[in-house]
Amino acid sequence: MPANGAPHGFQRTGQNSSGGRLAIVxxxxxxxxxxVSCRMGDVGVLGxxxxxxxxxxxxISCIGSVAVQPFQGLGNIFANLTxxxxxxxxxxxxxxxxxxxxxxxxxxxxTATRLQALLDLKDTYNLQSTAARIINASYDNWSRxxxxxxxxxxxxxxxxxxxxxxGVIGQISEVxxxxxxxxxxxxxxxxxxxxxxSSRAQGMLNGSADGTLSLNLVRTDQTVNAGDIIVTSGLGGxxxxxxxxxxxxxxxxxxxxxxxxxxxxxxxxxESYEEVLVITSxxxxxxxxxxDIAAADSQETSSAASSKTSTSTDSSxDSSxDxSxDSSxDSxxxxxxxxxxxxxxxxxxxxxxxSTTTxxxxxxSSQ
Numbered sequence: 319m320p321a322n323g324a325p326h327g328f329q330r331t332g333q334n335s336s337g338g339r340l341a342i343v344x345x346x347x348x349x350x351x352x353x354v355s356c357r358m359g360d361v362g363v364l365g366x367x368x369x370x371x372x373x374x375x376x377x378i379s380c381i382g383s384v385a386v387q388p389f390q391g392l393g394n395i396f397a398n399l400t401x402x403x404x405x406x407x408x409x410x411x412x413x414x415x416x417x418x419x420x421x422x423x424x425x426x427x428x429t430a431t432r433l434q435a436l437l438d439l440k441d442t443y444n445l446q447s448t449a450a451r452i453i454n455a456s457y458d459n460w461s462r463x464x465x466x467x468x469x470x471x472x473x474x475x476x477x478x479x480x481x482x483x484x485g486v487i488g489q490i491s492e493v494x495x496x497x498x499x500x501x502x503x504x505x506x507x508x509x510x511x512x513x514x515x516s517s518r519a520q521g522m523l524n525g526s527a528d529g530t531l532s533l534n535l536v537r538t539d540q541t542v543n544a545g546d547i548i549v550t551s552g553l554g555g556x557x558x559x560x561x562x563x564x565x566x567x568x569x570x571x572x573x574x575x576x577x578x579x580x581x582x583x584x585x586x587x588x589e590s591y592e593e594v595l596v597i598t599s600x601x602x603x604x605x606x607x608x609x610d611i612a613a614a615d616s617q618e619t620s621s622a623a624s625s626k627t628s629t630s631t632d633s634s635x636d637s638s639x640d641x642s643x644d645s646s647x648d649s650x651x652x653x654x655x656x657x658x659x660x661x662x663x664x665x666x667x668x669x670x671x672x673s674t675t676t677x678x679x680x681x682x683s684s685q
Contacts, residue, residue, distance in 0.1 A: 432593055435483030440595060443558060443604070445481075447595040448472060450498075455591070459527060462505040463491070464591060466498040474498045477556065479597045485562035485585040486510065486550060487594065498596075503563070503584065504529045511553040512563055517541040520551055520614045523563055523582060531564055533580040537617065540578075542569050548582055552606035553614055558597060559604055 440447055450472075454465035468474055470493050478490045480500045488508065492499040501508055504525040512523040512533060519540040521533045536542055546566040552559030562585050570579040606614075 429593075432483060436593060436595055439481065439483050443561065444601060445558065445595060445597055446599045446601065447597045448474065450474075450480075450594055450596055452591045452594060453497075457529075461507075462502040462525070462529060464488070464500050464502065466490075466500060466594070466596070467496075468596070469494045469496045469498050471495045473598055474596055479557045479561075480594050481561060481597065482586050482591060482594050485564070486557060487586050487591060489556065490596070500594075504531060510557060510563065511551045512548050513551040514540075514542060514566070515547040515549050516543075517546075518613065520553070520610075520617050521580075523548060531582040531584055533566070533582050534577065536578045536580060537576060538571050538578055542566060542578055542580060544569055551610060551614070552604065553610065555600065555605055558600055559606055559610075 436449065439445070448468065450466040450468045452464045453467045456463050456465075464487075466474070466480075474490060474493055476490050476493055480487050480490065486503060488500045488502040488505070490498050491501040502525070503510055503523065506525050506527045508525040510523040511520070513520050514533075514536070517540060519536050519542065521536040523531060523533050525531060533548060544566050548563040548566065550557040550559060550561045550563060564582040564584040566580055567583045568581040572579065
């Protein structure tokens with residue numbers, strides 16, 4: 319047994335020694351070839367051999383790369399799936415925070431845009447005004463109002479007009495120390511002296527129960543077209559002259575009517591009210607001029623004259639149609655007159671008797 323074991327152990331030692339010598343030889347050969355390759359570059363036998371080798375092995379390398387790519391993708395998927403829950407929760411929280419910050423920035427941008435529009439309106443019309451914010455709104459069958467966050471302590475008073483960046487929205491109807499109620503121009507009790515911007519025809523802009531606007535008292539001999547702009551006329555000294563009110567949407571002219579039936583769409587929408595300007599006072603150039611007042615008076619005079627002419631024409635027509643019946647009713651009128659006189663005297667005597675009786679009763683009572 320020992321004799322057989324000795325040669326067997328010796329044989330293993332010989333194999334290890336030969337393997338070590340082969341590794342040393344190959345390592346030395348590699349160093350020599352690497353040194354020669356660095357010195358010779360791409361020229362010479364080694365350069366040509368390297369080129370041939372790269373040409374032969376390139377297709378194999380490409381195939382291997384294509385074959386490995388799906389496994390790399392699967393590896394990435396597994397890596398993502400194995401991400402810890404803490405990392406995912408952190409990413410979700412960061413996403414929520416970014417969404418909230420984006421919403422805040424968007425809201426701030428819109429607020430800045432609205433405030434800039436109010437400043438532009440104030441500068442354009444040189445308005446003496448105070449800014450306020452709408453905090454409540456009431457729209458029902460009886461009234462259309464909004465509530466401001468400022469009141470008499472901020473200098474607001476009943477009668478002051480209110481506008482947003484698009485145009486007039488209404489007039490203050492009630493005021494407390496810290497709040498003010500604005501009656502909108504669409505309210506059925508609202509009325510604004512207005513005029514058509516192009517033709518300067520004067521009228522009165524009125525609201526209605528359903529919230530629609532109508533421009534009244536514009537004569538049919540004046541020029542009005544759909545699409546015309548309606549602005550404040552400045553008459554009455556409440557609203558500054560020239561503030562936008564709305565656009566004419568329809569114009570109706572009926573037979574025999576003295577005035578148009580005009581429907582107006584307001585520039586401002588109730589859902590867009592947020593920040594507003596309360597006009598606290600008017601400058602001299604914002605009131606109606608003497609020419610505007612004279613034009614309004616002339617329009618009223620013409621309307622009255624037309625109405626009187628129409629009434630006279632109707633009376634003449636009625637008189638001519640009733641001429642034949644007047645003569646036949648003279649005797650009746652005479653008898654009616656005498657009856658009326660008799661009745662009157664009777665009534666008078668009865669009244670006198672009654673008052674005498676009352677006086678006597680009152681005297682007896684006092685006694």
